[in-house]
Amino acid sequence: MTTTDFVETRRESVRSMVFRFQSLFGLVAVFIAAIVFSPSRNGELLFLTSDNLFNVVRAVSEIGIIAVGMTFVILIGGIDLSVGAMLGLAAVGSAVLLVENDFGLIPTVLIVLAVGLAFGLLQGVASALFSIQAFIVTLAGLQIARGLARIWSGGQGVAIAYGDGPGEAPVAFSLLGERTFNGLVPIPALIFVVVAVLAILFLRGTAFSRHVYAIGGNEKAARLSGVPVTRVKIIVFGICGLLAALAGIIHAGQLNQGSPNDGLGYELDAIAAVVVGGTSLAGGRGSVVGTVAGALLLGVLNNILALNSVDTNVQLLIKGLVIVVAAGLQRLRPS
Amino acid sequence: MTTTDFVETRRESVRSMVFRFQSLFGLVAVFIAAIVFSPSRNGELLFLTSDNLFNVVRAVSEIGIIAVGMTFVILIGGIDLSVGAMLGLAAVGSAVLLVENDFGLIPTVLIVLAVGLAFGLLQGVASALFSIQAFIVTLAGLQIARGLARIWSGGQGVAIAYGDGPGEAPVAFSLLGERTFNGLVPIPALIFVVVAVLAILFLRGTAFSRHVYAIGGNEKAARLSGVPVTRVKIIVFGICGLLAALAGIIHAGQLNQGSPNDGLGYELDAIAAVVVGGTSLAGGRGSVVGTVAGALLLGVLNNILALNSVDTNVQLLIKGLVIVVAAGLQRLRPS
């Protein structure tokens, strides 16, 4: 290897660094746009008030948590359309267990998370073991989860009342909906951050994560290298179901209710966040950092459009265009 | 090449015949189940009355037409999430042009079809020319089409009144919603059949269709073999948009109204029909015959569940399971 080669290598990695953080560019751009277009009152930019910023993070926290799980699934080349319905099922489960079954906080959370995990694992089994396409397994899963949520809730929203009496949920649960933690940071946002950080560390630092990337990049190669492909896939679907259930618990806490219609269409929002964050739907390429950036980008966009009272229909057009452009920018990669 | 080779060939093709018609087995199975579970009245099986059977076809005609277009897109390895929204846009367009602009039947139909075609072509350009993933392009397309439909309709359903006066649509348009053609066959069903037959012939015999399959099978190889990949892809998205618009026109005719929310979620139903019909989401493998069978299968299933007044929530569970099982059966292929 000659010296020129080394210089080249270093130049290479500067380039690939730039591309690695590409997913953040879009976010930065939208953030700047938000500042520029922010309405102001008494000389203060409304967008930049800490209240508003935390609102943005709170608003994206559910989709963000789901999108983190979705990132795993998409990295292995799969997709999970059932997450929105799973969120609904978990929200209903939380409400019913807390209020109708008087289960207490910890048991409820554990049971609901277990349901999400189990549902995800089952979908993983169907898709990995019987090799049915994930799209179709989870499309069916969507219907099944919705059906279960409707049956479990009796078809309508189950309201959560707080207190110590029977039929009342522990007050602690309502913290999910309040802005606490030093009176400012909303708990859901905090949970989102914790989940994201854990996922980032996990995807960076574990052998499991290499297996995830390998399966998405070349499943056959992964199998031949001794990667336990089926097991990894099943676990990944399990993680995704688990995180969707977590989002559902937060949802119920924020809204003091679990309704079988909760989370309708969230799957597409989550997928959009993942893709806008630069993860390839073909699998094998992407990151949770990108997903978080993608979710925040969409959240900031929603927020600034709302703060400017842009007509909802026009909002739809703008959001559609931004998604395409963001995805288009993502594909500029080192060739 | 020895004679044994040819014997083998024949044996092979019996096997592959069996697999070719695999997509019909599911339909036959569900059909038989429908007969078995059909409620009867005065000794007549309600499911088998010609009235009911034509109803089934009418009920699947919109999804069926969309699914035919979706088959093309999926065959090239793409996906089109915008079809439901396109249906809504076309329904709104039909109503507005007929009622508010007094455009007359033929101009209205032509304009709406042109809008669908153009929208599809644009998505094709974004996906093929700028190589942005179809999932994301059409996810954005979904939002944009919905936004346009809302703006065009002023946000609410536009009712279609019939007559010769201003603000009234030609009575001929209402035929779409009536049962005519010898008083038995519903017109939408007829259109569906025509579309399906044309598509089947088209996908069997034309050079274009070979290109479609080749792109789905191995895009790079297709390109290197001189297949005009970009052009074919764009046209395919155009076809899909056109058919979604056609379905939208029928929708408006059947409901005497065009509403911007029409077609909500139809994309997933159409994809389900395609996949249950044995077309691989990976592209390059599948048929319109399969899609028609898939659409009918889901239609018969809906019908028999309704005839038996199965609880809607339980229906969701059953449909989810049937989709998984049907997709699972599809993957049994000659190894």
Add this chain to the structure above:
Amino acid sequence: MDNGVASLVGLVRISKSYGGVRACRDVDFTVRAGEVHALLGENGAGKSTLMRVLSGDLTDHTGTITVGGKPIRFHGPADAQRAGIAMIHQELDLVPGLSVAENIFLGREPRTPLRTLDRRAMLRETRNLLRRTGIDLDPRRQVGELRTGEQQLVSIAKALSLDAKVLIMDEPTSALSSAEVDRMFTVIAELRRSGAGIVYISHRMDEIGRIADRATVLRNGAVVAEFDARDMTADQAAEAMIGRPVRAMFTTHETADAGEKLLEVTDLVVPRSRPGRRDPAGVSLTVRRGEIVGLAGLLGSGRTELLETLFGAGDRWQGSVTFKGRALRPRGPRSAIRRGVVYMPEDRRISGLALDHSVLANTVLSIVDRIARFGVVSRRRETGEATRIVRELSVKLASVRDPVSTLSGGNQQKIVLGRMLLTDPDLLLLDEPTRGVDVGAKAEIYQLLGQAAQRGMGVLLASSELAELVGVCDRVIVLRGGRNVAELQTAQAGEADLLAASMGEVVPL
């Protein structure tokens, strides 16, 4: 044949079928410590299948595998690896999105005491490994960015890193040029010395002579001969493989010396391709009708790049190209094919074939719109065309309706060639056309190229096999660093001259 040395592993009466096709029939096979055991056979003879059984990749076989004399049952590649058996697969099986190091350690990543990934150890060990094997690669580079040949080196390094007792190499050198092959052979020799057993599959007969100790020949899935490789001649081996005496490998074709100039390339440069490359001169060459011109060079010398550019499938370029007297600025493969230029890519699986699709569909793909009337393809006509070309190239198959994936490697290669020839081209651009092709089929392909030249086509043939270049071509142009550095007349020059010119030792321009 057993001369007392203990077998590391053994295969006893192994059979394996794919649907109706019996790929292996009652095969017995052993690998001893410290030997290189060559496995020979035509394309489709069952070599890869047999080795995939041994490496735990295929588990639905009959017969017994023994390790150290004891029968064992593998449930997957991981089991075989645990038993000390590693395999380099014929079709490169790497993960493009992962780095060289990550690929090498995939499935057995080093971990820190906290059970997290030990990146540092991974990089360090990869560096050591690459140094030991003389492979010149940055362990952090993404494998997807590497050229085919480099990827093959990574596969080799990966297999070596397993420190296997038994190493199976299924055509490990098919994309390597002789310099890299030499380096690989040094490594193999070292391994053998340390007591490992190596199974070596290759269609490059010269390699077998150089490194093999023993050779087993398969035909139609069954063992038909075993040789002591050191005193086996190439003709003996070839005859055992094909089942009849071999014809001459290279047939000379009449070169129409005065053939008109078909292609003229002047100072063609592809600037974007590698940052930091400074070769302002670029490539200049001519191809006349009736001529077969070879392209020689080392890994990354620019052969593939040149062919892709001429076909309109490459990056932006500068320079001038004249074809049939007019400027050639192909906008893409389609327009190139229209003008009579066809291209056979280096990697048939990735770039050449829709493997799931039928032989028929793959064969006629380039001409479907030509044989269509009003856009409708006549089934009779397309079957006719496909059958004709498949016969002409003597492709071994049961039915043109079978998926192309069920054909052996060499026959798949012929399908790509057949598709090209059906378009009735003037200029054939071939990139390693006999990669992975057996001796018999090679001879047939060479003959076909000769016939094509005789019919007035021009052929530009890039190859890493020097024997092939010398045997088939009229002239060979040597590329280095993206420019032509030498041109040799094969009537006068030999393999050694080519190698020297490729490495930059002599520049006999």
Add this chain to the structure above:
Amino acid sequence: TTSENRPGGPAPSTPCKGADGKYVIGMSQANVAEPYRQRMDDDIRAAAKSVPQFEVRFTDAQQDNSRQVSDVENFLTQQIDLLIISPNEATPLTGVVKKAFDKGIPVIVLDRKVEGDAYTTWIGADNVEIGRQAGKYVAEQLLPNGGKIAEIRGLAGSTPAKERGDGFREAIRGRNIEIAVSQDGDWLREKGQEKADAILKSNPDISVIYAHNDPMAEGAYLAARATGRQDALKFIGIDGLPIPSGGLKAVEAGRLSATLIYPTAGKEAIESARKILVDCQQVPKTQTLQTQLITKENAAQVYAKENPGG
């Protein structure tokens, strides 16, 4: 809670700046997929035109509670002067409505309710009464001799759905009328059609379909028409919107036998807003609006009255 015994007037720090003030009003709509709600927005828009001090901003929560919470939060960031909300569901929106109210922002709740009383005023119609009138019409006019009917209900869990069902049952009690099937149509025409389609198959012997709103009734009509049974059946709905695709026209055209006016309260909401912000007056905590039975006899006339433009 703090707001327990407060009268339904303006919240503590009075936002009333009189006629010289400029006021931004946030209108948080649950969705505009239902024509009724689109009409509500339109009525608000039209009424606000005549109050020059008002600027109204609209949001559409698209049937998503979370989105509606965010919508209101964003209004709070924008520091609106008054909130009008038609909540998607009661419980989930209660918190954020209370938050606005506690900040001193007057809150006008329309149609569906929120829990507790942390709002300034609720305006809507008496849905139990509407249900009762529908039942009475069926019992007296359509099925004087009794019979079997089907019910297509609004979104499960929404107050109007429950109340319209209860009132109806109350009115038909003891009249030999059997509700043979009852299905949720989620207020949507498409759903109404889908459900009616199934109902007609499984219960061929029903003679009236009672839908909780006009779009679902129209959907049911279309389902019947597709099987050629539209004339054998009677359909009634609720809403009676004075728009071309609304229930008044449907009754006039004979597709529906009857509908009941469900006022959108848009005009009244702006009226209350004006009282609170401009006139510095109190408004009653609950404002119940009147309904009216519409049949073929009075449909055209009411349409003309409600919609003088055309």
